[in-house]
Amino acid sequence: MEPGEGTLGRLLVAHHVSRRAFLRFCSAMAAALALPPMYAPRIARALDVAQRVPVIWLEGQDCAGNTEGFLRASHPTVADLVLEILSVDYHETLMAPAGTAAERSRSDTVGAFPGAYIAVVEGGIPVAEGGVYCAIGGRSFRSIVEEVCGGALATIAVGTCAYDGGLPGANGGPTEAVGVSAIVPGKTIINLPGCPMNVQNLTATIVHYLTFGTFPAVDSRGRPTFAYGQLLHDQCERRAHFDAGEYVLGWGDEGHRKGWCLYKMGCKGPETFANCPTVRFNDRTSWPVKAGHGCVGCTMPRFWDQMSPFYRRLSNPPGFAVDVTADEVGLAFVGAVTGLTVIHGAASYARARRARASDEAISRPAGGPAGGPPPSGDGRPEVA
């Protein structure tokens, strides 16, 4: 098929990106989405004719970490092309105009593409005291989210703050920060929690939409199952050490140097659903456990309170106390050694299992003492 005017296909030709590099990108996307390899050509065909989708990227109570993550979008020659299939019409950190000219960029898109633009929201939305804790152009951020997300094709909530209020919504925070779902319930919302989210998951979500005309399957909390359907612990390259009882006991000790399991240093991988070990960060360079520090569970609901203290070991890691079966452990091991290669049927079976486990894992009551949990002192019972 001849790529059409203004499409990604045409841009690829214009930028002398080889067809092979493009197809490689499409295969990587299929893998990230846990689709069988035969979907890669379908993705390629869809992207060939895709038109640029308008995007309004809103920032509320944020640190711009997801924006920075977005800038690290990692597929070398194709990354900026992926950005070019979007038309990022409003993004405070990147856009040229300021003040009313900036606001015009936003309202133009809302008006010209009703129901046809994607809203991306980064940061919490404070609802206390009429929204005075985040004002933009004299308006409450909440009113902007209501307007922009209310009229969007879909909203992608990037990062944990936009997912459930995140850091400003943690115990002790006075602003009553909430996530997008609490502001525009009933709208199509894709949640990509993480602190910040992994940009690979954002790219894959958008590619899925451009390819199939729908957003990827999500769990009951709006998280795509391709990214949040599996326990991190089941994909971790240190898992064999966990199973063998080989643990890091101090920073820089022999186990730490040999890459042993970080469970006893507080790793939250056994209770965290995320694909960090397989997609990793920064062009697949690394992820926290690979570098030597435990997972802090940043993709999980209310993780600032539920997963801290970060250095206190979990009392109840799956594999010892809950229902992870041997064949699931075996599958996860295959997943870990083959990286992004996913065996479709088996993987979706495992995903369905894990999604259930995920919903159970997060149904623990939120809360804890006001002002944050007590310091650890490592008072929990030993398990291993």
Place this chain on the structure above:
Amino acid sequence: MTRLVIDPITRIEGHLRIEVEASNGAVTDAWSAGTMFRGLELVLRGRDPRDAWVFAQRACGVCTTVHALASVRAVENALELTIPANARIIRNLIAGIQFVQDHVIHFYHLHALDWVDVVSALSADPAKTADLAESISPYPDSSVSYFRAVRDRLEAFTATGQLGPFANGYWGHPAYRLTPEANLLAVAHYLAALEWQRNVIRIQALLGGKNPHPQTYVVGGMAIGIDPNSPTALTMRRLSEVAQLIDEARTFVDQVYLPDVMAVAGFYKDWAGIGAGIGNYMSYGDFPLGDPTDPRTFYLPRGIVMGRDLGAVLPVDHAKVAESVAHSWYAYSDGDATPHHPWKGETQPAYAGPPLPYESLEWHDKYSWLKAPRYDGQPMEVGPLARMLVAYASGHPEVREAVDDALRALGVGPEALFSTLGRVAARAIETSLIAARLEEWLCDLEANLRTGDLAVADASRWDPSTWPAHAEGFGMVEAPRGSLGHWVVIDDQAITNYQLVVPSTWNGSPRDAAGRRGAWEEALVGTPLADPQRPVEILRTIHSFDPCLACAVHVYDPLRGTSTTVTVG
């Protein structure tokens, strides 16, 4: 007299509103207001001090890593811990590449569009652009076909009619002065820098697991196994990958960023006389090359230059830092008249502005989510210019040479540094100096490893039962945007007070109880305005500070019921 409102100020981190009064084509007064508050200091109370850096790092995702560093330093100071040499050097490398990458992003992606007219680049001659590029730099990507491809790409982009982030820019504004060729060169490097930054910051992924928000800090050192003989640890092979990225970083800085800044500066020399600001410059200093608790070992020195006097460098004593809330939306329990040292700091939000939505803020009383830090009662400017001036006045040989070279190339004297253009140049000079040091620091790390020293953390205080019942600490850092301090109070193993005094709070500070403007407000006074409806000149000066508001939050104050208020942008 006209009052202008610019809200949001874009191409920054965070939410900033600027209001100015202007007459006869220039700004006569200015107020700046951060309009977002999160409550991080309150969230930290009651937590495990060893966790604090994970929370504090989220103060900012743009200057990621620096708050993590300030936090572990503060807790280490409270617990009297000294980190091992390997941890010191790894921290320097992570912070160093942060400076380099962040400064380049700031210039090309956050600041350049105030100086570079993207639309004008469409009419550039690629051959002349290549000539220009070759006249200022040996950088290999300078062929006619390279620049033609960039121009074609820009043309194809604009032909779609969807201008994305470039829509509604101030294109064609009379204050833009670059030739079409210089504009095309800058646009080409805007795109090149986008690719470059993504790659070189992988150093933080190699040493920190990921970026933004690397995750290998721990109180006492770094959570990264080092072992030349273990493939899962930091090995010589991974260090050689770091070395290669350092090389790429330095090449781009010296062959693209620095020459571009000097070339652009040549078109805007009048901006060496605009935007001076308050004239007090402070640097905490950073990059310890020896004992990390001894500022005399720092690569960039600690000190204060007062009143633009480069003849004297005054010492810095953290006890002289205090924050006022006289014009900020907070309440102190003993009233707002007395500033508080951060150990006695309070964060009690007390919004006193108009209900939302509002057209104009109230300037007479409290008007900002930013507190007003003062040093010994005086407002300070912090950031790359402050660091370079303190180093210059301290007689730092490399800084003196680099600054003098730049001044000579532009044909201006040292007084030109006290300006909007001075901030832009100082940032680029600093980037080049730090990029040059990274390789040395990496060699230091390798040399240390060869001695068999594999220690990465002092674990003697890891167990909270070893802590005193009460401890206070402070951590000072030079962040890309300036002097950053965290202060922590620990009682019975938990945080009882945590205060951040961040660069953009110093620079974006509201007026203090004595009515003195903060650095941004002061720097805006006198800024010319060719077209008040399109105030690109205000953006130039504000962006020259590289504002970063998420951690800083706010400035402001107006006169009620005055003249026309025009909301512009």
